[in-house]
Amino acid sequence: MLGKIVVGLVVMMMALMVSPGSAHATECAQSARNSGQCEVITWDISADIDADHVTLGATQVTPGSPGVRSATPSQDAPVAPDPAPPAPAPVSTQVSTGGKSASGVRLPRPTPRPVSQCEVIVANRCRQSSPSKDSPELVVSEPIAPTSVSDLVSFSPSTGSLVVEPGSWSLPRLPTNVYSRAGESTQAGGLLGWPIEVRFTPRSFRFTYGDGSSASFSTAGGSWGSRQFTPTATSHVYNSPGVYALSAEVTYSVSYRFDGGDFEEVPGTITKPGGSATVRVLRVSSLLVDQGCAPGGLVDGRC
16 A cells, blocks of 8 residues: 555656645545545645756645644655666655655656757758768769660651742743752750750652652752743653642651760651642743743743
8 A cells, every 4th residue: 555655646746846735645445436435645745956856745634633744855865877868767765654754756857868960950850861971972874875766756857848939830841940948957855864956967858749750859959049940950840731739758867966965877767748839830822922021020920
């Protein structure tokens, strides 16, 4: 029973700690609890705080007694070294049974935790530790180079246009000039996470003239200049009047580079549409006139 009193006393002392006052405890058997006849024991709590310890004292007040018998806390016992710093236990507890008085409980202050170094603090919490200066350096791998044009299928050259001269019309049995404006183009993007530039260079041109004939050239052709119906490397002659739909295909070689280095060509070529156009070949009738058209004055088959 004495052990129960000591445990209850320690709990009440820790609950009140530095606030002196009164506390109550009950001590009775199970039958007394069931009948509601438990004895209530009152303790007067006192506290003494110094720089390193907290000393608690308690005096039991017995109901119905003519006076109060107090207990004087004993002198502090020496504190034994505690091998476990996180939660030290009370050093000593003594109870006198003759006068039902208890001596003070001497509680050492907890050992402060060591302060760890933290360079990143968010909301008063250490979020991460600084990396070690001796950590190994990251090894940067080289980008994987494309080995064929199929590796660069996500890239595409700029679409060129198809030009017909003298314009949207022409005359039969005279050269109609046809040429392409497709040129070299470069497209930037990413390949397997690496920045890359892909260059497309025209290598050959195939023109379909709409009258059942077509031709391939290594050059894109060019404009007449000032003199109309002059034969060129890519011109075509229509023999009959009519409306003809023309189209072009351009074949490109492909090269690439990483990080602004030199371009390296990829084996193979790609072929892309190079534009389309429509030409109306007029019917020609012979007439006697006093003078011909001025140079460059023939427009849409008329002076």
